[in-house]
Amino acid sequence: MKRSVGCHFGGVVLLVLFAAHHAAAQSESLIISFADLQPARQTNIDPVLEPKALADPLATDQRLPEPVFPIPEAPPYLCNPASSPLGFAGKTGVFPEESQSTSHFVPVEDRWRIGFGQWDRYDKGHPIGDDYPYVEGAWYDPYNQNVLKGDYPLIGQHTFLKLQLKNQNLFEGRQVPTPTTPFEATRNPGQNEFFGDPDQYMFVQNNSVAFDLFHGDAAFKPVDWRLRLNMIYNLNHLVADEFAIVTPDVRDGTSRFRQDFALEEWFYESKLADLGPNYDFVSARVGSQPFTSDFRGFIFSDINRGVRLFGSRLSNRDQYNVIWFDQTEKDTNSLLNTYDDRHQNTLIANYYRQDFVWPGYTTELSYHFNNDKPSFEFDRNRFLVRPDPVGVFAEHRVKSHYLGWAGNGHINRFNISHATYYVLGEDELNPLAGEAQTIHAWMGALELSYDRDWMRFRCSYFYSSGDKDITDNRAEGFDAIFDNPNFAGGEFSYWNRQAIRLFGVNLTNRLSLVPNLRNSKFQSQTNFVNPGLHLLNVGIDSDLTPKTKLITNANYLWFNETEVLETYVFQGEIRNEIGLDLSAGIEYRPLLNNNILIVSGLSGLLVGKGFRDLYQPLQGDVRDLAAGFLEMAFEY
Numbered sequence: 001m002k003r004s005v006g007c008h009f010g011g012v013v014l015l016v017l018f019a020a021h022h023a024a025a026q027s028e029s030l031i032i033s034f035a036d037l038q039p040a041r042q043t044n045i046d047p048v049l050e051p052k053a054l055a056d057p058l059a060t061d062q063r064l065p066e067p068v069f070p071i072p073e074a075p076p077y078l079c080n081p082a083s084s085p086l087g088f089a090g091k092t093g094v095f096p097e098e099s100q101s102t103s104h105f106v107p108v109e110d111r112w113r114i115g116f117g118q119w120d121r122y123d124k125g126h127p128i129g130d131d132y133p134y135v136e137g138a139w140y141d142p143y144n145q146n147v148l149k150g151d152y153p154l155i156g157q158h159t160f161l162k163l164q165l166k167n168q169n170l171f172e173g174r175q176v177p178t179p180t181t182p183f184e185a186t187r188n189p190g191q192n193e194f195f196g197d198p199d200q201y202m203f204v205q206n207n208s209v210a211f212d213l214f215h216g217d218a219a220f221k222p223v224d225w226r227l228r229l230n231m232i233y234n235l236n237h238l239v240a241d242e243f244a245i246v247t248p249d250v251r252d253g254t255s256r257f258r259q260d261f262a263l264e265e266w267f268y269e270s271k272l273a274d275l276g277p278n279y280d281f282v283s284a285r286v287g288s289q290p291f292t293s294d295f296r297g298f299i300f301s302d303i304n305r306g307v308r309l310f311g312s313r314l315s316n317r318d319q320y321n322v323i324w325f326d327q328t329e330k331d332t333n334s335l336l337n338t339y340d341d342r343h344q345n346t347l348i349a350n351y352y353r354q355d356f357v358w359p360g361y362t363t364e365l366s367y368h369f370n371n372d373k374p375s376f377e378f379d380r381n382r383f384l385v386r387p388d389p390v391g392v393f394a395e396h397r398v399k400s401h402y403l404g405w406a407g408n409g410h411i412n413r414f415n416i417s418h419a420t421y422y423v424l425g426e427d428e429l430n431p432l433a434g435e436a437q438t439i440h441a442w443m444g445a446l447e448l449s450y451d452r453d454w455m456r457f458r459c460s461y462f463y464s465s466g467d468k469d470i471t472d473n474r475a476e477g478f479d480a481i482f483d484n485p486n487f488a489g490g491e492f493s494y495w496n497r498q499a500i501r502l503f504g505v506n507l508t509n510r511l512s513l514v515p516n517l518r519n520s521k522f523q524s525q526t527n528f529v530n531p532g533l534h535l536l537n538v539g540i541d542s543d544l545t546p547k548t549k550l551i552t553n554a555n556y557l558w559f560n561e562t563e564v565l566e567t568y569v570f571q572g573e574i575r576n577e578i579g580l581d582l583s584a585g586i587e588y589r590p591l592l593n594n595n596i597l598i599v600s601g602l603s604g605l606l607v608g609k610g611f612r613d614l615y616q617p618l619q620g621d622v623r624d625l626a627a628g629f630l631e632m633a634f635e636y
Contacts, residue, residue: 088138088144111157116134158215164209166208174199177501206233212227231264238255262334275312280316284308289303291308293348302327310322320351324346332380369401390504401424404422424440425438462487466478495535504519505518506519552585553584557579594635603626
């Protein structure tokens with residue numbers, strides 16, 4: 001019994017000793033293998049086990065090779081998924097300055113070009129014409145975001161480039177009173193009338209390339225600096241049915257083709273100072289630049305060389321402008337700027353106040369000074385345009401001061417737009433009056449409209465004073481410096497769109513409402529000896545679809561005073577009624593923006609008694625006049 005217990009006890013002891021020895025051997029092996037981790041040496045021996053050692057395990061001079069493990073590399077950092085920005089973003093102009101130091105954050109320094117994952121909301125494959133979010137674009141796509149149209153910075157994160165390519169085509173057919181030549185040569189045998197065939201056709205094409213480079217975010221604050229260039233190549237073609245219309249030389253026939261090139265806009269703009277924490281500022285702009293002095297363009301709207309100081313106050317509630325123009329001469333046919341001096345300087349200062357009395361109503365006070373110096377000018381077609389070829393056409397200076405108040409906006413549910421200007425000054429030698437004149441004239445305009453769903457109902461009234469007595473040395477007929485009024489039908493109105501010729505001057509000029517008896521609004525001097533005008537308008541603007549708008553207008557017009565006309569045409573009595581101007585126009589935007597814009601209009605003048613008195617032929621009656629146009633603009 002004791003032997004048996006002793007044997008069992010001895011067996012247990014042997015087992016414990018064997019287990020302890022085996023554990024020690026394993027522990028030593030682990031300590032070595034993990035304490036001396038090195039890359040495997042370049043040798044023919046297997047880095048884990050040597051074959052010869054396995055073949056001869058009893059050899060006393062060999063040891064089992066120690067296994068060698070490669071050092072594990074650090075886990076890779078998390079990276080930003082390679083998704084493209086929306087539209088066409090181009091290459092980034094931001095050089096990275098911060099490297100990634102943790103897997104928790106990925107530095108993206110170009111904050112404009114953060115990628116978006118691909119997403120097809122409607123599972124249609126992004127067809128053209130559908131309004132889709134998250135659309136990738138191309139360099140030739142101006143509809144979606146594009147670095148070439150200023151949606152992404154070109155350099156760094158604040159310098160943008162806006163590239164504009166525009167093709168604009170105008171086709172216009174019209175009937176206007178067209179005089180026969182002042183010579184004995186006429187186009188039709190036996191022609192005895194002063195006015196001949198009224199039909200004319202005009203084609204104008206403008207191709208422009210504009211570069212606008214600016215620094216700043218431009219979403220909620222003004223730019224820090226800006227450089228803009230706009231080059232225009234113009235083609236124009238005119239066909240008339242009478243001689244001496246395209247040029248004074250009857251040998252030139254009845255058609256004229258011209259082409260012209262001009263650097264129309266070139267200016268540099270710089271912000272001079274920030275005036276507060278709410279992005280109020282003052283900036284300056286120098287060079288040939290566009291400017292419209294009021295809401296509707298009643299007094300001045302042009303592109304010309306000047307120096308402008310402008311800015312805002314009270315969190316952009318107030319805006320102000322002070323600009324001085326040194327005008328250049330206009331090309332007669334393209335109406336683009338030339339490099340010749342116009343000998344005319346204009347100073348304009350205005351101040352706007354938003355939410356004046358009523359929220360949504362903006363008021364404006366303005367001052368215009370025009371110094372039109374003595375000069376003598378024949379236009380490109382060899383017609384005399386300055387001074388006007390009527391009466392005493394001698395060089396003279398016209399100095400005028402305009403004091404104005406205008407407003408635009410809405411008062412509760414009613415929209416309102418109005419303007420009032422009073423002008424005073426002096427004309428050294430008015431051609432019609434034949435002597436010096438003291439200028440005292442004024443104009444007023446008022447438009448009220450009411451929106452009802454997709455329609456706007458309008459009514460408006462325009463008044464410009466006329467000269468009562470051409471011999472009293474007081475010029476009381478109102479005239480503008482360089483107007484382009486968007487009022488009472490604007491470009492669709494016959495009276496506003498057409499230049500109606502009256503012997504050596506125009507009764508009214510193209511893109512103007514005032515019957516100022518000037519040879520040309522673009523090249524001649526202001527004339528305050530004119531009959532003045534009353535205009536009463538009703539119209540309806542209808543948004544037929546989101547892409548199509550219909551504009552209809554009816555204007556009833558009559559002269560304010562007719563004595564100036566009676567003196568000019570040597571006629572005993574001229575009545576006041578001009579007639580009824582009816583017009584309708586359509587604006588179509590197939591892409592819901594202005595990249596493609598198609599505008600078409602028809603208009604007619606149902607002539608009244610006073611118009612008949614001016615243009616009464618020797619035989620028959622004065623015809624009603626009509627005009628139509630089609631304008632197509634394609635812009636990138």
